Amino acid sequence: MLKKKRLISLAVVQMLIMVTLLSRLVYIQLVGTESFSKHEINLLEAAVKQRTQVFTIDDGRGKFYDRFEKPLGHQEIPTLILFPFLSKMNWPIKTVAGIIGVSEESLINALKNAKEPFAFQLDGKPISLSQWQMDQINKLKIPGVFAVKQNFYLNNMPAQQLIGGLTKDPQIKRKRYPDREFSMNTVFGDRGLQYQFDEFLLSDGDTRLVFHVDGTGGPLFGLDVKFHSPANPMYPVKVITTIDLDLQKQAEKLVDQHGIDKGGLVLLDIETSEIRALVSRPNVNQKDPNKGEGAVNMMFRRSTPGSVFKTVVAAAAIETGIIERNKLYNCNLTVDGKEDKNRRLGMLDFEKSFAQSCNRTFGELAKELAHKDPGLLEKYAELLNITGTNGWNNTLYHQNFKQLYQEDPGQVWLKKAYSKDQKLVAHTAIGQQDVQASPLAIANMMATIARGGQRKMVKAVSRVEFANGTTEAKFYDSLLGDEQISKLTSIKLQELLKKVVEDEEGTGRALQNLPYQVAGKSGTAQTNKEKGLLNRWFAGYFPYNKPKYALVVVRLDATEDQGGVTGLYADMVKEIYKQDMKE
Structure with missing residues (x-):
């Protein structure tokens, strides 16, 4: 009799475990796909990210400029983007090095430990290409090698307290925009003009290079690089300040x-x-x-x-x-x-x-x-x-x-x-x-x-x-x-x-x-x-x-x-x- 009760108890425990696991699976698959856990992780975006290598050229948020339309707080640099799978490929590295005026070794070393696409740097700074260099590199049509104009935020921006700062805090997202959906990478203004003009500045979609990869991180040949940009050509906006x-x-x-x-x-x-x-x-x-x-x-x-x-x-x-x-x-x-x-x-x-x-x-x-x-x-x-x-x-x-x-x-x-x-x-x-x-x-x-x-x-x-x-x-x-x-x-x-x-x-x-x-x-x-x-x-x-x-x-x-x-x-x-x- 005692043995029978133990078996029944064990069966009930196993059943509860199964129900809990199934409930969790249902939640993950159907309910919490776009806001999983307290960190509000978008599981759909995370799943796609596993199958792609993405390089964001611009996050799509509006930018600040001085009264003469000079950038404030960001810098647009024409630079070289490299994807990490290049380290496993034979590609015309000598030709690219010659165009941008660097050694082959510097390109090889930069790719050695790379796990994500990156902007090639010298002395800790992205190189700045001329329009001729950009045209020559892009004409080569090498998978994983692109010359683009990328926007960089400056750490020591001018008039920092006036311009303000940015945050990805999900609580701000819920409090300020409870009825709107945003990408997991969307940033919001949390001080200064960034905060006051946040609704003008919000991203309508980022601009990025997307390359599909296989399980080892190598390129899926036959699939071209995708250039994604906001569907709305009116964005991102420019906020013209009165600053000189x-x-x-x-x-x-x-x-x-x-x-x-x-x-x-x-x-x-x-x-x-x-x-x-x-x-x-x-x-x-x-x-x-x-x-x-x-x-x-x-x-x-x-x-x-x-x-x-x-x-x-x-x-x-x-x-x-x-x-x-x-x-x-x-x-x-x-x-x-x-x-x-x-x-x-x-x-x-x-x-x-x-x-x-x-x-x-x-x-x-x-x-x-x-x-x-x-x-x-x-x-x-x-x-x-x-x-x-x-x-x-x-x-x-x-x-x-x-x-x-x-x-x-x-x-x-x-x-x-x-x-x-x-x-x-x-x-x-x-x-x-x-x-x-x-x-x-x-x-x-x-x-x-x-x-x-x-x-x-x-x-x-x-x-x-x-x-x-x-x-x-x-x-x-x-x-x-x-x-x-x-x-x-x-x-x-x-x-x-x-x-x-x-x-x-x-x-x-x-x-x-x-x-x-x-x-x-x-x-x-x-x-x-x-x-x-x-x-x-x-x-x-x-x-x-x-x-x-x-x-x-x-x-x-x-x-x-x-x-x-x-x-x-x-x-x-x-x-x-x-x-x-x-x-």
Whole structure:
């Protein structure tokens, strides 16, 4: 009886095992063919891959270009593609080596351990072929030997934090596109413009060489190489940014030469508020792009602006008419009215106070403004683009669309009640207390003043083009609201900003005698009193008489011995002038 029960139990266990295996087989064959396991493996694609050797020429995702349509973040190289089965064949290796100008041994060695098709390299880089070399190689019609133009993504691309990164994360696929099917190799934008423009950029199919092979990896003769490209000739798209690649490269070089470990610069075109160059440091961590401060665009992150904010106080004071002609302020005192032992500037009028950045003057003016109306500082901060966001944000295809990724809005007050506290008002006037602004916002403030008060949204992309050159989307200049400072106020602010550089004691006097006349405002903000950390700024525009560029440079969380940023500002102005003279 016991033996019979054991046999029945064994039979039941075997039956359960069979049912489990059959269920698993049914799932693999019929249900999970396109999303097997937590990694969402496409079994159909994997099965085909076993019977073919594939070389991807282009993944089909849209690419970024600068304003003159120079590639950003990728490089198109005419190169030689070799398939690994060549190592088992007799083929005219001497002829191919002669055409491309290399030794036969280098081709043989490259094929020795190859398991997949590859682009032939010398010294770790794909060789670049001429059109004549490509034509000669392809005329030979050798199975497994092709000359094609291949797209390579650059590891150290220019403007990395602005352009952003890519991912194959299946969770992003499910979350963002739950109703769409994609190849297992499809990449998605996970930061920057790659993220914001992801729907434009998504691949409509890659371009690849496909060669059918037998069980040993050898070619199935009689089957030609298949050249697969997207069925839709309109793709991949081209995203034309507003970046000037030459200026961008110079900006990155200078920021690194001046040792900016945290901070960077942003350069805007004044007429359009388009970004011409943007550098954010620290650099992106190439091993883990989403790790650390390198994953953040510091030009979009808000921080304490220091005395640059006095520009807002000046605008409010001018427009409300509280400036008294010939009135002098005691600039031997601190903003709190105590004796200033570090900076004794004497008795200064309003204009000299701005040029030499007297804290006492602007503390008094801010308190007078608050007494008149506690909301005035916030109002003029908005009119000069400090609060809110500045990036292009408008209707596109009947939906709201934002160009810039994770741009911080600025602020004046942490709590509205603080606007009625005289001591807090005085510290707010010098860009401390709770005042926060991004370098992008401050650059757009300078562009607004140089334009006569007209506020515009900042653009990083001008248009998106289909593969045939027709326009898919165009981003027109857009205003940042209807209200603005008066033309007269902007003219007076322009004069104040010029005197910061012209004045013999001005905080920007180091920027005199440059090829372009600069107008601007310096700023030093305390960010950590215990560690003695500071934000060092210079924000301005040039040339003064015919404004063309607004430039902000900033060193964030700097120590006292790291110095200022006017040297970097001066060098960038010189480089811009050199380029302008070439045009």
